Amino acid sequence: MATTNTAEPTRRDFIHIATGTVAAVGVGLAAWPFIDQMNPSSAVLALSSVEIDIGSVQEGQQSVFMWRSKPVFVRRRTKKEIAEAEAVSMNDLPDKLARNLNLPEDAPATDKNRIEKPEWLVVIGICTHLGCIPLNNQGEFGGYLCPCHGSQYDTAGRIRKGPAPENLAVPPYAFIGPTKLKIG
Amino acid sequence: MSGNSTYEPKNGLSRWLDARLPIMRLAHDTMSTFPTPRNLNVWYTFGGILTFCLGVQIVTGIVLAMHYTPTAAAAFDSVENIRREVNYGWLLNFIHSNGASMFFLAVYLHMFRGLYYGSSKAPREVLWILGVIIYVVMVATAFLGYVLPWGQMSFWAATVITNLFTSLDQIIPHLGGAHDPGLGTTITQWLWGGFAVGDPTLNRFFSLHYLLPFVIAGLVVLHIWALHVPGNNNPLGIDVKGPQDTVPFHPYYTVKDGFYLCLFVILFAFLVFFAPDFVGNPDNYTTANPLVTPPHIVPEWYLLPFYAMLRSIPQKLVGVLVLFGAIATLLFVPWLDTSRVRSMRFRPMMKQFFWIFVADCILLGYLGSQEPQAVWHLGGVDMPLLWPARIGTLYYFAFFWVIMPVIGLIETPRPRPDSIAASVLGNAQAAE
Numbered sequence: 001m002a003t004t005n006t007a008e009p010t011r012r013d014f015i016h017i018a019t020g021t022v023a024a025v026g027v028g029l030a031a032w033p034f035i036d037q038m039n040p041s042s043a044v045l046a047l048s049s050v051e052i053d054i055g056s057v058q059e060g061q062q063s064v065f066m067w068r069s070k071p072v073f074v075r076r077r078t079k080k081e082i083a084e085a086e087a088v089s090m091n092d093l094p095d096k097l098a099r100n101l102n103l104p105e106d107a108p109a110t111d112k113n114r115i116e117k118p119e120w121l122v123v124i125g126i127c128t129h130l131g132c133i134p135l136n137n138q139g140e141f142g143g144y145l146c147p148c149h150g151s152q153y154d155t156a157g158r159i160r161k162g163p164a165p166e167n168l169a170v171p172p173y174a175f176i177g178p179t180k181l182k183i184g
Numbered sequence: 185m186s187g188n189s190t191y192e193p194k195n196g197l198s199r200w201l202d203a204r205l206p207i208m209r210l211a212h213d214t215m216s217t218f219p220t221p222r223n224l225n226v227w228y229t230f231g232g233i234l235t236f237c238l239g240v241q242i243v244t245g246i247v248l249a250m251h252y253t254p255t256a257a258a259a260f261d262s263v264e265n266i267r268r269e270v271n272y273g274w275l276l277n278f279i280h281s282n283g284a285s286m287f288f289l290a291v292y293l294h295m296f297r298g299l300y301y302g303s304s305k306a307p308r309e310v311l312w313i314l315g316v317i318i319y320v321v322m323v324a325t326a327f328l329g330y331v332l333p334w335g336q337m338s339f340w341a342a343t344v345i346t347n348l349f350t351s352l353d354q355i356i357p358h359l360g361g362a363h364d365p366g367l368g369t370t371i372t373q374w375l376w377g378g379f380a381v382g383d384p385t386l387n388r389f390f391s392l393h394y395l396l397p398f399v400i401a402g403l404v405v406l407h408i409w410a411l412h413v414p415g416n417n418n419p420l421g422i423d424v425k426g427p428q429d430t431v432p433f434h435p436y437y438t439v440k441d442g443f444y445l446c447l448f449v450i451l452f453a454f455l456v457f458f459a460p461d462f463v464g465n466p467d468n469y470t471t472a473n474p475l476v477t478p479p480h481i482v483p484e485w486y487l488l489p490f491y492a493m494l495r496s497i498p499q500k501l502v503g504v505l506v507l508f509g510a511i512a513t514l515l516f517v518p519w520l521d522t523s524r525v526r527s528m529r530f531r532p533m534m535k536q537f538f539w540i541f542v543a544d545c546i547l548l549g550y551l552g553s554q555e556p557q558a559v560w561h562l563g564g565v566d567m568p569l570l571w572p573a574r575i576g577t578l579y580y581f582a583f584f585w586v587i588m589p590v591i592g593l594i595e596t597p598r599p600r601p602d603s604i605a606a607s608v609l610g611n612a613q614a615a616e
Contacts, residue, residue, distance in 0.1 A: 039377065066475075101363055147479050150495075165354060165499070
């Protein structure tokens with residue numbers, strides 16, 4: 001029998017490589033359902049938008065609503081809080097992006113880009129560090145203080161101090177009436 | 185599992201079985217006649233104690249699973265039902281919850297022992313690495329289990345730990361278009377099965393919490409196999425030179441392990457019967473609430489040092505890398521330790537750095553239990569606890585990556601005895 005140990009690839013080498021490749025692709029395809037089953041199910045994805053009435057929120061107050069099982073802070077800011085948020089220089093912001101899903105990705109984090117109407121701050125109430133719920137009206141900047149690792153946000157929900165990397169996210173939302181919001 | 189077998193089948197049945205499945209031979213050679221250094225001290229009894237702990241967790245866990253309901257609506261109440269209504273449920277529950285703490289107490293002593301006596305060094309590198317892998321799976325199992333009672337600490341532990349992966353968003357901020365989530369968020373939502381920790385998360389955590397102890401059991405078999413190829417290290421750190429240096433495992437070490445196991449179980453029983461919530465957190469007696477984070481969240485005591493490291497870093501991704509790096513560092517210990525002497529008994533300089541390291545781990549554990557904004561008042565000066573945590577973190581890494589390789593090269597070790605027998609019996613007797 002002729003030796004197969006030659007420098008030239010043989011038909012047997014080709015068959016080995018082809019078989020191995022098909023087997024690897026097959027294992028990968030077979031594994032995918034076992035991986036993908038852990039992703040959010042259709043039932044979870046279906047709960048994509050909610051309509052809320054914010055008429056009962058008074059100036060200086062905040063209400064919390066649930067959207068996609070996440071808390072959404074709706075804060076009716078006072079004149080003083082609005083003025084404070086508008087006066088912040090961009091140089092004082094660790095995260096200079098608006099993080100507003102209603103605006104282009106590179107929009108700067110001015111107070112104007114964080115809100116639709118100056119009175120209403122609408123943000124996802126989850127600390128961008130490790131997911132705790134920040135406490136309202138606490139910390140050095142009058143906005144939020146996360147109790148877990150001490151991140152501090154201002155009255156526009158922008159990160160000012162601590163380990164959180166990003167401003168509190170602004171969810172996609174629109175006013176569908178004077179005091180009616182559609183989130184999502 | 186290796187070496188020369190001394191098993192002799194006593195009768196026809198055992199000869200018949202031995203020719204087909206030599207399981208009795210395996211048991212005999214690994215648990216009875218296995219030659220073990222004659223100078224093993226109390227710190228060498230934790231291997232047996234840890235096997236006991238794993239068995240206790242599996243047995244109590246299997247029966248607790250018969251009464252537990254893994255849904256967000258019912259989990260908390262089902263645990264209370266176990267404690268109040270199920271026959272002996274209170275006992276099984278407290279053995280299981282305190283058992284985790286006892287397990288970690290034993291594993292930390294086991295690890296410090298290995299570090300002190302140079303047990304990771306050649307030819308036991310694979311044994312050590314398997315041990316580190318077992319430790320990592322233990323941490324994962326304990327975390328998954330801590331989530332199951334679905335109290336406030338359960339829920340927020342699950343949230344914070346799974347959110348560690350969102351730090352990967354800083355590497356790949358968007359998978360797809362500009363408003364698509366990043367790599368980290370994608371992985372985190374995959375772990376959750378939703379947009380936050382919830383029902384799907386709890387259910388899969390229960391499934392995995394049931395699975396992983398059996399993975400640990402498999403790894404323990406490999407760990408013992410890797411132990412039985414080179415044999416035990418010992419407090420002198422010198423090699424076994426002949427039969428005069430060893431005694432058979434049974435009865436010498438079965439009895440010694442058994443005695444210390446009894447002492448260990450007394451402490452275990454004290455916790456279970458007299459202080460069942462000593463290591464627990466009162467916030468976990470409040471049902472999980474996704475809208476309110478408790479004012480002060482902390483992990484269980486055995487993860488506090490790593491938590492202190494995470495919090496001492498002001499940048500998210502770096503903090504997470506430091507957290508995982510602290511554990512991954514252990515994998516490299518066999519090669520970071522450059523000394524040709526194993527045991528720190530004969531290493532006067534390294535011994536001191538070792539005890540500072542032990543104190544550092546305890547300090548980090550204390551700091552991890554304090555609030556993030558906490559301040560020490562030292563004679564009129566206010567020092568934020570952040571700074572000792574940073575120094576402690578720095579020492580942790582410096583110990584492995586700087587002190588260990590450098591001291592190994594510059595230190596002059598003290599002379600070691602000629603053999604284990606010479607050290608135990610005196611030179612004259614050993615020569616006979």
